[in-house]
């Protein structure tokens with residue numbers, strides 16, 4: 017219970033609660049996997065590679081008189097590049113919008129010192145209720161101690177969870193539910209996402225790129241859905257993949273188009289699952305020279321542009 021909030025009187029029907037829950041944490045902690053587990057749908061792309069989430073993704077869970085709008089974020093991203101700063105800004109904005117903060121910590125990995133310090137700063141500066149979700153409890157090497165002592169130092173509750181198996185989510189949800197402000201729902205009760213279907217199509221294609229390509233290639237690919245014709249059967253979707261350099265175009269397309277064909281069929285299956293309908297997916301590869309380093313490039317693909325961007 018938030019300290020400023022009065023206890024409901026016995027017999028009183030509790031008012032509805034609703035608000036934003038920002039998911040913070042280091043790359044690879046499992047923020048996106050946790051959002052998906054909390055919403056019960058694969059909304060936010062999650063891969064074994066770090067920094068796959070480039071902008072905020074909102075997923076909605078409505079239960080009884082409580083609506084939680086989870087904001088997945090790129091997390092605590094450090095790095096001098098424009099794109100790193102764009103991601104860090106996204107995280108900061110989601111944290112500002114959060115009525116509750118949940119810091120996701122990988123309990124199966126050693127805590128790196130510097131970024132963990134940033135996480136601590138975020139939590140220490142928070143003016144809203146916050147908690148730690150100590151994730152990956154399903155792994156044998158799980159050790160909650162470092163996260164627990166971080167939580168203790170900040171006087172925050174810590175919840176041991178596994179985003180992968182769904183274990184331990186109930187106590188975390190109870191904490192979030194009781195910490196949200198009273199107020200009407202922010203979205204219709206049946207909505208699970210706060211973005212149009214084409215956003216998720218774009219993200220599913222990006223996720224598949226992360227799964228199928230190596231090294232820096234997936235980090236260079238922005239996806240733009242050019243056409244989305246839901247009136248057609250199968251649904252017709254055309255999307256372009258924008259790489260940063262000409263040499264990457266060949267890498268994505270692959271020998272005699274094998275790469276792009278494999279990408280297209282795996283992405284199509286995911287999109288069909290998401291839409292619940294057959295899909296015809298047309299993919300194009302384009303070169304948008306150094307888009308991650310330019311204001312125009314970031315803006316073109318809908319990413320946050322830092323004020324001082326060239």
Ligand SMILES: Nc1nc2c(ncn2[C@@H]2O[C@H](COP(=O)(O)OP(=O)(O)O)[C@@H](O)[C@H]2O)c(=O)[nH]1
Pocket residue numbers: 041042043044045046047048049050061062063064065066067068069091151152153154155177178179180181
């Ligand atoms: N074993 C295990 N793996 C997890 C869990 N949560 C996330 N992962 C894995 O950790 C990696 C990073 O997850 P992701 O959600 O993309 O992390 P993010 O960068 O914080 O969004 C992926 O390979 C996930 O499958 C968990 O509870 N248990």
Ligand SMILES: [Mg+2]
Pocket residue numbers: 047048049061062068069089090
């Ligand atoms: Mg993520």
